[in-house]
Amino acid sequence: MSTALAVGGKLLGPISPLTKQGTTVVVYLIAIFFTVIKPAITVTSVPAISASAVCMLIACVVTSVIWRDVSRWHLFVIAWAIDVVAFAALQYGTDGVDSVFAACVFAPLIALAFDTFRRYRVLTAICAPLAVVDGILVFVVRASILPPDAERIRDDVSFIILGLLAIILVMYLVRQSRLQLARSEQMLAVSLQHSEDLARSEARSREVERSLRGLWAAITEQSAIGTDVTGLIDAWNPGAFSMFGLMRDEVVAKRHIEDFHLESELLERASELDNPVGDSERSQGFAALVEGARLDSADVREWTYLRGDGTQIPVDLSVTARVDDDGATIGYLFVAVDLRKAKQVSRLKDEFVGLISHELRTPLSSILGYLELLREGGDAPLSEEQLGYLNVAERNANRLLRLVGDLLFTAQVEAGTFQLDERMQPLGAILAGCVESARPVATTAGIEIKLNVEDDCEASVDAVRLGQACDNLISNAIKFTPSGGTVTVGLSGSASGAVITVTDTGMGIAADELDKLFSRFFRATTATRNAVPGVGLGLVITRAIARAHGGDIGVTSVEGVGTTFSMTLPLLESQWVSLPIIGARP
């Protein structure tokens, strides 16, 4: 930018004093030349001409002092004034007002007019009319003192008009050229700006390209493959290299994406979609592969990649369409994550859970079995006290067993291997069973337990699992309710289906903990503060059961007042049946 300004300044900057003085000197020398060689030119005063030559010399000396230094302009104005005096002396020496060189006085004036410095133009504007006025004055004076001479009058008038025209023309030309210069200057600045912008955006795009290239090379754990609309590969990243062991040059523009897929899987998917093959697609298999990407923005599903050596790699494959500026699809991008490790981890986890479950249940089987034998006593019955100890041991062994069951169940829910055994059955009976089995514990804790069935209904549920869910809710309610409280189990119908509620008059749950209640191993502060036993799996399991039935569970609570858990189960209209209310107690 600074270079450009320097160039612009050189082109459009002020004219140097030397140039101005040079023009004036050339005009002066021409006049002297004609005076010397033309006898027709009347020389009236040699001293005047000599004085004019001296003046011109002084002006040149002054100018040579300031040379190209435009900042010392006042010296130039002095030199210029001396120039004007030199021309005036020349005019006086060559027949005064009748001098043929009268117009030469305009020479320094014109030189002055060509300058970007405003002060010179102002000076020109002031001096030019003065010169013209001077001409007019000469004419008027001569017309009044000399006898009328048509030729002379014409000469004088022509001189005045020509002088005026010359000044106007010069001012006009100067103005035009200045405007043009200003325009070029502007255009130059604009184009300079453009070229700078271009350079900047080029640098930016290089930067973006560099980081994209780096990113592309850095993706070594995912295979990223780009194709055109026909599936012909045009991009192949290092991740694809490590997955298939093929170099970029071996596949780009040579192989199709389907070559790396299990054909049977593609055909199976194609028959599932039952789509006509589009014009641009090579095959039905490819159409099936990009179907999702063509309809939506991205499509992620499991596919099987096939290596050259026949190895199959299960992958999570995301297919996206590549579009041009107009939004037309120009190809597809296939980004795949190798699932082999994840599958192995999942299998190991299943094995581990199975092993733990087995290894914990086997010793528990012995403990519980032998405790039972002990209780039965055989020949020597146990004392009351011994039976009490036995009860404690049994209760705790059962607690351990439940915990193992819960852990195993949670693992099954996570692994997605948990299945329901659904049959049509009345919900009221299931709830009545749960309430009855909880009654002894509730009574011992001094808590009243009530069942309140508003509308009974039959639903397709897994009675064991649903019972487990309700048991969890009821045992929680009893655990968190102080002696003298009430636990109410309710069943009612609503627009969304059957609603099972378990309400207690317990200590309640802090509002900021309500949303964490269903996280694994979370325990409410009221639970830890009051040393209520548990590990934080019950509600996780309860929600998993509700969701497996297509329902869900919610909770409302007021600290110190009580808590209500509501489990909704979706029902069909026909499932609402009029049944006698079972097990409802006041």
Added chain:
Amino acid sequence: MTIDLLPLRVVIADDDPDIRALVTIAVKRAGLDLVDSCSDGTAAWESLQAHAPDVAILDVAMPGMTGLEVCRLVRADARLSGIRILMLSAAVADRSRQAGLVAGADEYFIKPFSPRLLAERLSLLAAGATR
């Protein structure tokens, strides 16, 4: 005239000696005749072939051969067609039970089991079966 009923003959197999002892007690309480007690699947299969008992009580997870494998071998052998097989397993998932029943087990007991209930079940078997 009295019908003399010999007690049913039982072979049990479990890799855990304590569980074996527990099952043994249940078998004795039910009044059955324990002919062999094995600690792995291979021994159990040999014993079953050798004794051709009336009842086999097999643990599922055993070294050598699993209870399911032994069960399948028994069901595939015509000479052993009369054996009633009772599986004991610590696996609770429904599909484990299904797998047991598919392999040819008559009963499927989940560990921990009650020795009293097992004895009752065996007594019922004894009462309902004649040799």
